[in-house]
Structures are given as structure tokens and as C-alpha cells.
Amino acid sequence: DADVTQTPRNRITKTGKRIMLECSQTKGHDRMYWYRQDPGLGLRLIYYSFDVKDINKGEISDGYSVSRQAQAKFSLSLESAIPNQTALYFCATSGDSGANVLTFGAGSRLTVL
Amino acid sequence: GQNIDQPTEMTATEGAIVQINCTYQTSGFNGLFWYQQHAGEAPTFLSYNVLDGLEEKGRFSSFLSRSKGYSYLLLKELQMKDSASYLCAVTSNDYKLSFGAGTTVTVRA
Numbered sequence: 001d002a003d004v005t006q007t008p009r010n011r012i013t014k015t016g017k018r019i020m021l022e023c024s025q026t027k028g029h030d031r032m033y034w035y036r037q038d039p040g041l042g043l044r045l046i047y048y049s050f051d052v053k054d055i056n057k058g059e060i061s062d063g064y065s066v067s068r069q070a071q072a073k074f075s076l077s078l079e080s081a082i083p084n085q086t087a088l089y090f091c092a093t094s095g096d097s098g099a100n101v102l103t104f105g106a107g108s109r110l111t112v113l
Numbered sequence: 114g115q116n117i118d119q120p121t122e123m124t125a126t127e128g129a130i131v132q133i134n135c136t137y138q139t140s141g142f143n144g145l146f147w148y149q150q151h152a153g154e155a156p157t158f159l160s161y162n163v164l165d166g167l168e169e170k171g172r173f174s175s176f177l178s179r180s181k182g183y184s185y186l187l188l189k190e191l192q193m194k195d196s197a198s199y200l201c202a203v204t205s206n207d208y209k210l211s212f213g214a215g216t217t218v219t220v221r222a
Contacts, residue, residue: 031208040121042200042214043156050208058209090155099144099163100208104155 003027006091006105014113019078021108023091031094032074033102034058034066036087043090049074081112117213119201124219125191133186133216135201146210147175147186148200156200160186188218196220 004025013019023032034046035058045058047066055066063085065077078085088109092102116138125131137145144163148156162168162177162184174187188195198215205211 033210035212040214043202043212045209045211048209059211094208094210099161100204100210101146101158101161102148102156102210104157106155107153 002106003103004091004093004105006089006108008108009106010109012111012113013081015080015082017081017112019081019110021076021089021091021110023074023076023105024072025091025093025103026072027093027095027103028071029093029095029103030071031096031100032068033092033094034064034074034076035090035092036060036085037090037107038087046076046089078110081110083112086110086112117201117203117211119199119213119216121214122217122219124221127191127193127220127222129191131188131191131218133188133199133201133218135184135186135213137182137184137201137203137213139182139203139205139211141206142179142203143206143208144204145175145177145184146202146204147173147184148202148212150198150200150215152197159199191220193220193222 030051033048035043049068091105094100119135147159150156160175172189200215201213
């Protein structure tokens with residue numbers, strides 16, 4: 001099994017629909033992140049959490065919300081999806097050491113029509 | 114915040130050497146990473162530099178100059194499987210990782 005599992009891997013939805021992307025990890029890490037990736041823009045941080053009671057906005061949090069249900073689970077929600085949220089979304093985890101190496105999930109490709 | 118610049122694309126021949134440069138501006142620098150990402154896949158960790166100098170790991174090496182806000186990733190003895198995007202990323206004292214847009218390297222036979 002993968003260390004970081006994302007579901008769904010692919011999703012097509014319509015404008016205005018609510019979407020949840022789920023992430024679970026077996027690495028025992030406290031830190032979890034959600035990034036989106038768009039061609040030419042690289043990876044941009046949406047939200048991050050350094051423990052179960054800690055939630056922080058990243059650089060592009062508008063239109064998104066998150067929930068840290070447990071140390072191993074971190075979900076991303078789009079309350080009312082819009083077409084410019086079409087992107088590849090990655091969940092990642094890291095340990096508490098200063099090196100902070102990220103381990104990424106396989107990605108969730110979301111298309112909003 | 115961070116401002117991270119790297120070239121968009123590079124092309125090289127199998128067996129050759131390619132150097133990918135990365136410049137950054139950040140407050141509270143706490144380390145620089147290189148990740149490799151094949152098309153349609155997740156990024157994977159390649160290297161980490163926090164002190165000035167060269168870190169060598171097999172065919173890949175990464176260099177950092179903190180005073181110049183500069184790093185490079187050196188890929189030697191290029192193989193076809195090295196065709197991928199290479200992402201430069203910087204972490205600051207808040208432990209968030211910010212990424213450059215990535216450099217797509219194409220290796221030709």
C-alpha cells in the first residue's frame with residue numbers, strides 16, 4: 001500500500017457542486033499539506049496542518065476548506081466548484097525534522113465543467 | 114514569501130550533462146530541495162541543501178550558495194528515464210515548502 005493515499009484519483013464534476021478530496025497516510029507524520037498543480041505555475045500550497053488541532057491557510061486558500069479528522073487523515077473540500085479549480089491536487093506529508101522532506105500522494109485530477 | 118525562478122525547459126542528449134539553475138529570494142531561509150516529477154506522477158525527493166556547497170548522490174548533484182540565493186541541480190550521464198520535470202523548492206522558518214514552476218528536461222537519443 002502507498003504511504004499517502006488520495007481518493008478519488010480522477011473526478012469530473014459540474015460548476016456549483018460540492019467536492020471532497022480525501023487523503024490518508026501511514027507514515028505517522030504530524031504534518032500534512034494540500035497543493036494544487038497547474039501547467040506553468042508549479043505547485044501552490046492551499047492549506048497545511050502541523051497537527052490535528054492546527055489548520056493554516058496557504059497562498060491560495062480562497063474557495064477551499066479542509067478538515068483534519070485524525071493524524072492520518074486530511075481532507076480538502078470545494079464547497080461550490082468553479083471551472084478555474086480544474087487542476088491536479090496533491091496531498092503530502094512530512095515529519096517534524098528540520099529537513100521537512102515531503103512525501104506526496106499520487107494526485108487527484110479534478111475537472112470542473 | 115518566496116520568489117523562485119528556474120528555466121522552463123531544457124533539452125540534452127543521452128549521456129550528456131545538464132545543469133538546472135534555480136534562484137530564490139526568501140526571508141528566513143531554512144533549506145532548498147530538488148524534486149523530480151515524471152509526467153502524470155507525484156513529485157519525488159531528490160536532494161536537500163541547507164549549507165553552502167555541493168551534495169553528490171550518484172549521477173545527481175546539488176549545489177547551494179546561500180549568499181547568492183542560488184542553487185543548481187547537475188544531472189550527469191543522462192539517461193532517457195531522466196526526462197522529467199525538476200522542481201526547485203525552498204523552505205523557510207515556518208517549515209512551509211514553496212515551489213518554483215519547474216524545469217522540463219527532455220533527453221534525446
